[in-house]
Amino acid sequence: MSLRFIPPAAALAAAMAALLPVAGATQTARAADFTVRSVEVPELKGVFGEVKSRTVVPARARIGGTVRAVSVSEGDSVKEGDEIALVVDDKNALTLNAADAKIKELKSQLENARTELDRAQQLLARGVASQARLDTSKTQFDVATNQVTAAEADRAVILQRAREGAVIAPADGRVLTVPVTPGSVVLAGDEIARVASGPYYLRLSLPERHATSIREGGTVRIGERGISQDKAGTPATARPGRIVKVYPEISGGRVMADVEVDGLGTYFVNERTLVWVEIGKRAVLAVPAGAVRTAHGIDYVTLVTARGPLDVPVILGARFPGDDGERVEILTGLKDGDVIATAGR
Structure with missing residues (x-):
């Protein structure tokens, strides 16, 4: 059996090449680590908001x-x-018939007045009648003309009243x-x-103890349509809304506020939907949602220690959006400064 001589330089290069994948894997694992820190998150209170219309106009x-x-x-x-x-007012038809009859009567009087005026003008031209008779006939003709005009105006009023039905x-x-x-x-x-x-908005009714915690311009989160938690979702998946008005009067231990939000056009007026309102801030330990895995009904995170990875059971709290994705609150199981592996590890 013959032995092949390997130069020292070649042996060193082969050894370094064999170690490169291990070093790359270590860097990838470190890049996937997450340091747990205490952060302040909004403290949300779930309340029901009622859909209202800005204006409700009666048709009378x-x-x-x-x-x-x-x-x-x-x-x-x-x-x-x-x-x-x-x-429909049935009296309008009767009143209209009476107005038509009145107009016919006055038009007949107008024709007689016109005939008398023409005769007076002819007699005055022959020197048989006096100027006073002509003036009288002309006055009677003008009166009859005005009476016809007034009667036609009354008939127009009746027609307008019928149209206003x-x-x-x-x-x-x-x-x-x-x-x-x-x-x-x-x-x-x-x-x-x-x-x-009017445009639709949400009317909130909050307990009096939260009156100083809400303000105009504040952001709230509106769940999906429905009053159950299953349909409404969570604050992490809710859409934002803005408080536009906080009413200065407290009635029955409740403070009222109005919220503007898009997409309420298909809702029913007075329909209720779940809304999360910020009433303060609190310090929590939160980790990326992808760092948590569940096995046999128990939630775990992988804790990075000097002796290697260690699965630690945790109790989860609320979920909320973070800068790089959804975060989940850790109630017990971790402390500030712990390093955990995310899904990438």
Whole structure:
């Protein structure tokens, strides 16, 4: 058996090449380590917010009468000027007939006055009649003309009153309530429908002890649609909203606040949804959510020690967004300064 001679330089190079993967793995593992530090996070309180419309405009009847037809129902979208109901006053038809008859009578008197005026002018031209008779005939003709004009104006008023039987939508929006049905008798000014025309917002009601913790311009987190925790999600996945108004009066031990948030257009008015409000700050130990693994119902993190990695059981708290992803609070199991391995290790 022959032995091959390997130069010392070549042997050293081979040994270094064999160690390079190990060194690279060590650097990768160190890059995946995370040092646990105490950080301040917002202390959130979950409350229910009610969806409100900035303005709710009533559509009212302009005349009294009987509701002949209703064109909308609760939940319908309407545009400003749309006819949503029709109110009919049966007396309008009778009054209109009387006005037409009056106009015919006055027009007949006007024709007689015109004939008398023409005859007086002819007689005055022949020197048979006096100027006083002509002036009298002209005055009677002017009076008859004015009476016809006044009667036609009265008829126009009756027609306008009939047209005002159409109840129109006062603004764009959604119909909230329609408290009348066809056949109902209403008076002028009665409410036919209520239209939510303003942008939607959230109305919060907080306990009095949190009155000094909220402020205008503060950020809140709004869960997904629904009042259950399963549907609403968590603060980490909630969308942001902004407090635009804090009411200065406390009523019944509650302080009211309004929150502006996008995406409420399809909600029902007075629908409730889960909202998390910041009421202070607290110091917590938090780690990346990916550093936690669960086995047999127990949560673990890998603690980096001088003797090697060590799996440590922990109890988790709330989750919240961090600078580089979701973080989870560690209630017990770690202390400030511990080094753990993230998912990359």
